[in-house]
Amino acid sequence: MLSIKNLKAGIDGKEILKGINLEIGAGEVHAIMGPNGSGKSTLSSVLAGRTDYEVTGGEVLFNGKNLLELNPEERAREGLFLAFQYPVEIPGVSTINFLKTAIAEIREYKGLPALEAKDFLKMVKEKQALVELKGSLASRAVNEGFSGGEKKRNEIFQMAMLEPTLAILDETDSGLDIDALRVVANGVNKLRSSTRSFVVITHYQRLLDYIVPDFVHVLFEGRIVKSGDKELAMELEKKGYGELTR
Amino acid sequence: MGFLGPLRKRAMDAFLKQGLPGRKSEEYKYSNPEKLFRGASIKPESLGLESVNFNVSGLEKKPSVLDLKKLDKALQAFEIKGVSENRVVLVNGVYIQELSALPDMPEGVLICSLAGALTDYRSLLEKHFSKYADVEADPFIALNTAYAGDGLFMRVAEGVTVGKTIHILNVITDEASALLNKRNLILLERSAEVDVVESTVVVSEEVNVGRNVVNELSELILDEQSRLRFYRMQQDCEGLNLISTVQVLQKASSHFDTHTITLSGDWMRNNLNIVVDAERCETHLNGLYITRGIQHVDNHTLVDQRKPNCESNQLYKGILADKSTGVFNGKIFVRRDAQKINAYQSSKTILLSDDATVNTKPQLEIYANDVKCSHGSSTGHLDEEAMFYLRSRGLSEESAKRMLLYAFASDVVDTIRIEPLRAYANDLISKQLDFDIKK
Structure with a gap:
């Protein structure tokens, strides 16, 4: 599904990713862990198409397409979703309103017929229930005045609505208390399927108790220095990054 | 002409004393009107100020019957369903009875041409005309007072609520003078209530290249407990250079709510001067301007809080594309006796191109000590x-x-x-x- 080969990227002339290699198959959940400054957020930003980052080498294939040549909306329409670490507040634009436009444009891109209003609303209700998001929140301006937990739940709600084939969760656990974490993880688990893959970027092993990964990778100084299964996350929790990255 | 003659003379003297504002004028620093008069058919020295005749019939001609038919058709494009059912049409400042229609006016509403009111409602005019817009304060007020030929007179009598909105179609045509001075007087007596929409539009057969300068002035008087909503739509004004001054007087417990929406026009200067001269008044000023090309839009507001226990709110927003330029200058005075005033101002601008510019200047002068005032402004890209x-x-x-x-x-x-x-x-x-x- 996603194939990253020797990806190098940086910002303002400073190289942050120094050759990432990663293969993600359909239905797999990959966790990427690493200390601050290891390049975790750079990786998610480069994959989603944030323009501040410059790709200096390597390639990324997403379902056979050259991902790096696509603009952010094309990536989304091809099935990529990024759950933001810091979801943006957008005054005057409601989540429902922009999702309606987004879904219409995605369906047009895929050559699918437009979604009927009543089907859209039905879908909204269903997906809101999935992440226990109050109905009124989705009609309000995007993330404006939302609590940290509500913002993250809103991210997962949007993910559920857009039905991506690959979702990148960028430190979705940051700023969440244990109850909110459980709700968010629960939402994600319900969306797991044999055709949908996840990249879970996190600092702590805690999230992985709820979203159990198939693979765990340790990112350090712009490279994946170790890969394993969920046991690796346990090990990291016990020993810290120090020993593993030495 | 009774009171008008000496008034015109005084106004002219005031204009000559002030002259056209240039770059050195603080008030017109970012909107230098000299350039409108430069190279065009209008030159200050050719205005013929010394030879003006004091005839209120003015310099503008009423369109012919044939032109009226054409205009009637052209104006359909600016009709707003649910608003234009009661409409007043001014062509180059001249009130056109034939194109106006006011089927739903209750008793006590008087709407006619200003020139006509001068003979028919002389005492009202004598009491109010030019009593609020100070000819010494701004050369364009002076110029307008010296020259203005016609415009609209509206009076809503005590206690009358006008249920239907009144739509003023402010039409500028190719026949307008190079410098057109037009004038409105709107009078709300005690407890009167009315909603007014004014659309400014250019109806032109050719591409207008910005020859015309329109200098318009409206005096609005809100007596005690009256309420006026005054919406201005400056749309479809390509080629227009406009200096538009609205001078408002608010008396006790009156409520003034206004919007200035500028979507077109070559060079637009809006002066909105509000004197709040009594207690318990509410004032709301909202503005939106969306510009492109080399358009220039300048909004100057002044809220003069003279008495205690009043509230004013200001929100202006601009979206500027291409090489267009914008100005927002918001002055709030809170006089020494004006305690317990809440006055808020916010100005936000989005620049859609690197070549667009905006100059924003909030100006709060507060002489009372028990007030709540704030202002905020932001300018940036998307x-x-x-x-x-x-x-x-x-x-x-x-x-x-x-x-x-x-x-x-x-x-x-x-x-x-x-x-x-x-x-x-x-x-x-x-x-x-x-x-x-x-x-």
């Missing part, structure tokens, strides 16, 4: 983080832009209380934004 967020959800760059700009403008449009006008304004704004985005 929020890139918000753009990326929306695009990462599958929205095209164009849709994301449209959504953010529309939301930005909505803050102002949503405060329009007349539903059909709000829908109409939203429609005009989306069309204009679409144009700017697709470029």
Whole structure:
């Protein structure tokens, strides 16, 4: 599904990713862990198409397409979703309103017929229930005045609505208390399927108790220095990054 | 001509004393009107001020019957369903009875030409005309007072609530003088209530290249407990150079709510001067301007809080594309005796290009000590983080832009209380934004 080969990227002339290699198959959940400054957020930003980052080498294939040549909306329409670490507040634009436009444009891109209003609303209700998001929140301006937990739940709600084939969760656990974490993880688990893959970027092993990964990778100084299964996350929790990255 | 003769003379003297404001004028620093008069057919020295005749019939001619038919047809384009049923048409400042229609006016509403009112309602005019706009304060007020030929006179009598909105169609045609001075006087007596929409439009057979300068002045008087909503739509004004002054006097417990929406025009200067001269008044000023090309839009507001226990709110927003320029200058005076005043001001601008510029200047002068005043202003490009967020959800760059700009403008449009006008304004704004985005 996603194939990253020797990806190098940086910002303002400073190289942050120094050759990432990663293969993600359909239905797999990959966790990427690493200390601050290891390049975790750079990786998610480069994959989603944030323009501040410059790709200096390597390639990324997403379902056979050259991902790096696509603009952010094309990536989304091809099935990529990024759950933001810091979801943006957008005054005057409601989540429902922009999702309606987004879904219409995605369906047009895929050559699918437009979604009927009543089907859209039905879908909204269903997906809101999935992440226990109050109905009124989705009609309000995007993330404006939302609590940290509500913002993250809103991210997962949007993910559920857009039905991506690959979702990148960028430190979705940051700023969440244990109850909110459980709700968010629960939402994600319900969306797991044999055709949908996840990249879970996190600092702590805690999230992985709820979203159990198939693979765990340790990112350090712009490279994946170790890969394993969920046991690796346990090990990291016990020993810290120090020993593993030495 | 009784009182008018000496008044015109005094106004002319005041204009000659002040002269046209140039770059050195603090008030016209970013909107130098000299350039409007330079190289055009108007030159200050050729204005013929010494030879003006004091005839209120003015310099503008009433259109011929044939032209009226054409105009009637052209004006259909500016009709707003639910608003234009009661309409007053002014062509180059001349009140046109034949194109106006006021089927739903209750007793006590007087609407006629200003020139006509001078003979028919002389005592009212003598009491109010030019009593509020100070000829010494601004050369364009002076010039207008010296020259203005016609315009609209409206009076809503004590206790009368006008249920239907009145639409003023302020039409400028090719026949307008190179310098057109037009004048309105709107008088709300005690407890009177009315909603007025004024659309300024150019009806032209050729592409207007900005020959005309229109210098318009409206005096609005709100007596005790009266309420006026005054919406100005400056749309379809290509080629127009406009200096528009609105001078407002608010008396006790009156409520003034105004919107200035500028979507067109070459060079537009809006002066909105509000004197709040009594207690318990409410004042709301909202503005939205969307510019492109080399358009220039300047909004100067002045709220003069003279008495205690009043509230004023100001929200101005601008979206500037291409090489267009904007100015917002918001003055609030809170006089020594004006305690317990709440006065808020906010000005926000989005620049859609690197060549667009805006000059924003809040000016709060507070002499009372028990007041709540605040101002905020921001200028920037579209929020890139918000753009990326929306695009990462599958929205095209164009849709994301449209959504953010529309939301930005909505803050102002949503405060329009007349539903059909709000829908109409939203429609005009989306069309204009679409144009700017697709470029």
